[in-house]
Amino acid sequence: MKIKWVILTLIIAITTVLTGCEPLKVxxxxxxxxxxxxxxxxxxxxxxxxxxxxxxxLYIFYVIKASRRPDDYEPPYIKSNPIVExxxxxxxxxxxxxxxxxxxxxxxxxxxxxxxxxxxxPLVIYASSSNWKxxxxxxxxxxxTVNYLFIPTNRPIKFKLYSYGPISSFWIPQLGGQKYAxxxxxxxxxLAADVPGEYMGRNANFTGKGFAEQTFNVKAMPPEEYEKxxxxxxxxxxxxxxxxxxxxxxxxHLGQLTFTGNHLGFSPPPMSHGEMSSDTEExxxxxxxxxxxxxxxxxxxxx
Amino acid sequence: MDFFNRFAIPNPTPTIYASMxxxxxxxxxxxxxxxxxxxxxxxxxxWLTTVDHKRIGIMYxxxxxxxxxxxxxxxxxxxxxxxxxxxxxxxxxxxxxxFTTHGVVMIFFMAMAFIIALMNFVVPLQIGAxxxxxxxxxxxxxxxxxxxxxxxxLSFVLGGSPNAGWTSYFxxxxxxxxxSVGTNYYMWALQxxxxxxxxxxxxxxxTILKMRAPGMTLMKMPMFTWSALVTNIIIVFAFPVLTVTxxxxxxxxxxxTNFFTMTxxxxxxxxxxxxxxxxxxxxxxxxxxxxxxxSEVIPTFTQRxxxxxxxMVLSMVIISLLSFMVWVHHFFTMGQGALTNSIFSxxxxxxxxxxxxxxxxxxxxxxxxxIRFTVPMLYSLGFIPxxxxxxxxxxxLAMASADYQYHNTxxxxxxxxxxxxxxxxxxxxxxxxxWWPKMFGFMLNEKIGKWAFWFISIGFCLAFFPMYIxxxxxxxxxxxxxxxxxxxxxxxxxxxxxxGMMAIGFIIIVYNIYYSIRYSPRNxxxxxxxxxxxxxxxxxxxxxxxxxxxPQVNSSEALWDAxxxxxxxxxxxxxxxxxxxxSGLPVIMAVLFFVFGFSFVFSIWPGVILSGVGIFSSMAxxxxxxxxxxxxxxxxxxxxxxxxxxxxx
Ligand code: HEM
Ligand SMILES: [Cu+2]
Numbered sequence: 001m002k003i004k005w006v007i008l009t010l011i012i013a014i015t016t017v018l019t020g021c022e023p024l025k026v027x028x029x030x031x032x033x034x035x036x037x038x039x040x041x042x043x044x045x046x047x048x049x050x051x052x053x054x055x056x057x058l059y060i061f062y063v064i065k066a067s068r069r070p071d072d073y074e075p076p077y078i079k080s081n082p083i084v085e086x087x088x089x090x091x092x093x094x095x096x097x098x099x100x101x102x103x104x105x106x107x108x109x110x111x112x113x114x115x116x117x118x119x120x121x122p123l124v125i126y127a128s129s130s131n132w133k134x135x136x137x138x139x140x141x142x143x144x145t146v147n148y149l150f151i152p153t154n155r156p157i158k159f160k161l162y163s164y165g166p167i168s169s170f171w172i173p174q175l176g177g178q179k180y181a182x183x184x185x186x187x188x189x190x191l192a193a194d195v196p197g198e199y200m201g202r203n204a205n206f207t208g209k210g211f212a213e214q215t216f217n218v219k220a221m222p223p224e225e226y227e228k229x230x231x232x233x234x235x236x237x238x239x240x241x242x243x244x245x246x247x248x249x250x251x252x253h254l255g256q257l258t259f260t261g262n263h264l265g266f267s268p269p270p271m272s273h274g275e276m277s278s279d280t281e282e283x284x285x286x287x288x289x290x291x292x293x294x295x296x297x298x299x300x301x302x303x
Numbered sequence: 304m305d306f307f308n309r310f311a312i313p314n315p316t317p318t319i320y321a322s323m324x325x326x327x328x329x330x331x332x333x334x335x336x337x338x339x340x341x342x343x344x345x346x347x348x349x350w351l352t353t354v355d356h357k358r359i360g361i362m363y364x365x366x367x368x369x370x371x372x373x374x375x376x377x378x379x380x381x382x383x384x385x386x387x388x389x390x391x392x393x394x395x396x397x398x399x400x401x402f403t404t405h406g407v408v409m410i411f412f413m414a415m416a417f418i419i420a421l422m423n424f425v426v427p428l429q430i431g432a433x434x435x436x437x438x439x440x441x442x443x444x445x446x447x448x449x450x451x452x453x454x455x456x457l458s459f460v461l462g463g464s465p466n467a468g469w470t471s472y473f474x475x476x477x478x479x480x481x482x483s484v485g486t487n488y489y490m491w492a493l494q495x496x497x498x499x500x501x502x503x504x505x506x507x508x509x510t511i512l513k514m515r516a517p518g519m520t521l522m523k524m525p526m527f528t529w530s531a532l533v534t535n536i537i538i539v540f541a542f543p544v545l546t547v548t549x550x551x552x553x554x555x556x557x558x559x560t561n562f563f564t565m566t567x568x569x570x571x572x573x574x575x576x577x578x579x580x581x582x583x584x585x586x587x588x589x590x591x592x593x594x595x596x597x598s599e600v601i602p603t604f605t606q607r608x609x610x611x612x613x614x615m616v617l618s619m620v621i622i623s624l625l626s627f628m629v630w631v632h633h634f635f636t637m638g639q640g641a642l643t644n645s646i647f648s649x650x651x652x653x654x655x656x657x658x659x660x661x662x663x664x665x666x667x668x669x670x671x672x673x674i675r676f677t678v679p680m681l682y683s684l685g686f687i688p689x690x691x692x693x694x695x696x697x698x699x700l701a702m703a704s705a706d707y708q709y710h711n712t713x714x715x716x717x718x719x720x721x722x723x724x725x726x727x728x729x730x731x732x733x734x735x736x737x738w739w740p741k742m743f744g745f746m747l748n749e750k751i752g753k754w755a756f757w758f759i760s761i762g763f764c765l766a767f768f769p770m771y772i773x774x775x776x777x778x779x780x781x782x783x784x785x786x787x788x789x790x791x792x793x794x795x796x797x798x799x800x801x802x803g804m805m806a807i808g809f810i811i812i813v814y815n816i817y818y819s820i821r822y823s824p825r826n827x828x829x830x831x832x833x834x835x836x837x838x839x840x841x842x843x844x845x846x847x848x849x850x851x852x853x854p855q856v857n858s859s860e861a862l863w864d865a866x867x868x869x870x871x872x873x874x875x876x877x878x879x880x881x882x883x884x885x886s887g888l889p890v891i892m893a894v895l896f897f898v899f900g901f902s903f904v905f906s907i908w909p910g911v912i913l914s915g916v917g918i919f920s921s922m923a924x925x926x927x928x929x930x931x932x933x934x935x936x937x938x939x940x941x942x943x944x945x946x947x948x949x950x951x952x
Contacts, residue, residue, distance in 0.1 A: 024772065024775040024776040024777075025775070025776050025777040026708045026775045026776070026777065027775060034708075036704065037704055037705055037707060037708050040702060040704050040705045041699070041705045041708065041775075044698070044699045044702055044705060045699070048695035048696070048698065048699060051691075051695055052688075052691055052692060052695055055662060055666070055687075055688070055691045056688050056691070058666055059666055059669075059687055059688055062666055062669045062670045063669060063674065063684065065670070066605060066669050066670065066671075066672045066673060066674045067673075067674045067676070069673040073673050075605065075606045075607035075671055075672045075673050076607065076671055077607065077608050078607065078608065078610060078671055080610055080611040080612070080613070080614065080664075080667075084667065085611060085614055085660075088659065088660055088663040088664075089656060089660060092655060092656045092659045092660075093656060096649075096652045096653065096655065096656060096698075099652060099698065099702060100645075100648065100649050100652060102702065103645065103648045103649075103701075103702040103703060103704055103705075104641075104645040104648070104649075106702075106704040106705075107641040107644055107645055107648075107703055107704045108641045109704075110704050110707065111640060111641040131480070161638075165474065165475075165480065165565075166472070166474055166475035166480055166571075167472055167474075167475070167571055167575070169636060169710070169711055171711075171779075173708065173777040176707070177636070177704070177705075177706075177707020177708045177710075178636045178707050178708070178710055178711065179636050179638055179707070180634070180636050180637050180638060182571055182572065182637075183474065183565045183571055184565075184569075184570055184571055184572065185572075185638070187637070187638030188638070200777060202777075202779060203779075204710070204711035204712065204779040205472075205711050206399075206467075206468050206472075206475070206711075206780075206781040207475060208399070208466075208467075208475055208480055208481075209395045209396055209399065210395070211395075211781065211782065211783075212395065212782040212783050212784055212785070
């Protein structure tokens, strides 16, 4: 069977391309969350390859047969067969059930802090987008950077995402999937890096003219080095004032900038006031609602 | 002076000025030509005011082909810009306009028009009717679509094209970030043509439910008619959502409301939700008629009945229901949390089951068949494996945790082109070639057609498969350029070559049309493909009244029955036929709608008020107009039938 060989070579070709010399970013994870998604992707590629190969094999077989009929062949009238019909429903149902189980399990994994670093307090970073930049506020360290992100390895990072303009999508392919940054709600994204290194980060959701360049550099480094960097910033950087921050929000591109202090005080993210104090409460919903709604809530509480 | 400033384009370039000149020259040439050959009267009486579903279908078809080339040029420009890293052929502002107009033109003005063209032409013939239920409404639908398309294309030279993507997410599409009138054009062009589509939906539901030939029960309808019925039901449920959403967008942009704005309690997630509540059903509005076409073509050219008629119908009904329950999969990344995403992942994957059922039914149809490799069949044979790949990548995207990595990347772009091109576009080309002799009385050249097929198919694979890879490597969609270090260059270069091949394929199709008009033999008979359904039981091309005698049907393959089992289709005597009169009112309303849309785009309120009054007056006039139609006498019918070669069968 020649077909078998063709298909085999194809599979080998595809896998070499996918895993090849320069591995594709999404399939070359550097943190637990990205590892989970990469595993899911591999499972789905394999399952789907089986489906595609089955369909194409049947297809080639039937087409060849149907094109080599003798001249006097008169195609019959065929009623459908209930067994065949239940087979072509039943098998896909099983596949879908399998993939749903994989999806649901992995969803709860990537939407929660990474399990292997469970016993560590996550580092909270507020990442906000404005046309066409990313602002990173480190409330613990009380520093802020623009268009670059330094993180310690082997520690869970909890990103709080929001936007000062169009909907943006925060994405570091090698550390994990995307999540939207929006004006009206703060979203939460849990990531972590296992391996020190520099990674590409960007906005993936179209935001207009400067979208293509709305990228940021991610550098993961051992905790000691990270501490050193924080100290250095505190010693050398300028403080971030409200006036300065408003300037930064103006549409355009900026290089990498570093400040002490951060904008969370004078330009708070869209979220409940309670949120700031009790940070850990809403970890899994991932979405906290608009200020006016949460105000109602706190009002009720004080009643 | 202020008044005229608003018509200026925000990013003028030589290309735009050149297109302005080209558009002006074409318009002048057409006007001079029509006047010189004294064709104005003919054009107006026989075409622009016709209520004949076949001619309306052909007008849709011509418009759709024009839009295909407009959208195709956009596509080539995009692929050329991204073919090499840091290219400067287009700048960011131009690129954004180009990909926005590409998406809108292809979905709304090309694909929608193409399927409505084929539905118009084929459905009444397949059910043995003389026309659609509301012929004048049908003409109005066409004109509203056409006005929308023209208004949209005008944006390029007057005021600036929209540039917030075909999804037009707010707040990006709000006045704060999209100041030019481009997005106003988007709102009104889609609003007006959307109204036309909604009317088509109602019209065809009534036609199919009320006007079938005697004996044609619902479960004896040809599969394309079934797909049209289900599609139009989806249209009637989905398009009102679009209407309201666009209106809210217009209010935000032009009247300062705050539905989607960044302040005063607006909600940017609302647009995304509403858009996809319409948007996902929309992709099934496109694909179901395509499935219908394959279900006609495959039995014809395997020369046997469609396998699993009932499960084909059932699967379409299930798809139509599910299509309203999956919209969240377009923004899994909005932060709804694991539970919501789990549910929508599951509902989305469910759609793969009825879709898979259909694929297997087609395969099982081929199984005992005897293939004739005609051009329509080639497209259908290309469709099965390529669409399967597109479908399984859909399932991959449906797995929300993995979608966090695919979303907004070239992987997604590859997926939807992989379903839309081998799915919808191949079906359109198959349908065009298949029904061409019914429309025009001669066939398209098969040999040239096959060349086109191979160019388009291979071009497609080259253009879109690399995107799966570059997407997994982190290339986001809608980027006008990228740096060389990213390594995306190779993939994009291959894409560009593929796109070029597809362009050649489409040019070959145009050449084929030209060639066949000149050289194709005209005496092809009524049933050149040895087909199975009712549209092939009448003459070629079809007389105004479709069937001299209304056919009697007792299976889903009425003509095949007549040919093989001696079923008698046409019983009874010739009788006088009652047909609707042509109507100029839809043309007048089209002009009024154009003025209305245009004035609204530029906030010229007197124009809005005057044309608005005109539109309502026309509607009132239409309501009280007494037009009882015309009667075609038995003599005339006999004469026509004789002219078409032989009386009734
Ligand atoms: C097996 C069936 C299918 C499944 C499971 C599926 C799944 C999906 C999913 C999950 C997305 C969203 C991905 C994202 O934004 O991250 C998507 C996008 C899309 N799909 Fe499919 N799909 C299927 C079939 C189709 C068909 C038949 C069509 C069209 C004829 C289609 C057209 C589209 C389009 C146009 C988009 C995205 C548009 C955009 O964001 O600009 N899909 N599909
Ligand atoms: Cu969808």
